Amino acid sequence: MRSLISPFISELAMFKRNLGGREFYQFPSVAALRENGEVHDDDIQIYCDHLDVLQKDMQERFQDILKMKILxxxxxxxxxxxxxxxxxxxxxxxxxxxxxxxxxxxxxxxxxxxxxxxxxxxxxx
Known part of the structure; x- marks a missing residue:
């Protein structure tokens, strides 16, 4: 379970960082909307905030699994x-x-x- 949760939490941080830096590699739909002027900086900030909340929520919910020492x-x-x-x-x-x-x-x-x-x-x- 830990081998699934830990990478996912790290990916959420990467997604937020990339989205905030206007790198849309993981978000081709957002990139297309951005090119058409349908997504603005405020929208991107909302997405980043959502990813941040999701990452923190995952860390809190699974803290017992993440702290487990696996021999x-x-x-x-x-x-x-x-x-x-x-x-x-x-x-x-x-x-x-x-x-x-x-x-x-x-x-x-x-x-x-x-x-x-x-x-x-x-x-x-």
């Missing part, structure tokens, strides 16, 4: 297991040494963890 082993199950809790180390070592599962991890950790084989055998992780 490396959660994202990459085949990385170093030094930072994992002792109760989970045995399961993680079993998982890391299972050669059949390594290729399945290529689709990403989210889809990997949703597989029945993983969720059934490695309950703690």
């Amino acid at each position: 490396n082993w959660v994202i990459d199950l085949f990385s170093n297991s030094n930072e994992i809790e002792m109760e989970l180390k045995e399961e993680l070592i079993d998982l890391q040494t299972n050669e059949e599962l390594k290729p399945k991890f290529k689709d990403g950790y989210h889809s990997f963890c949703l597989q029945k084989q993983i969720s059934g055998f490695y309950l703690g992780l």
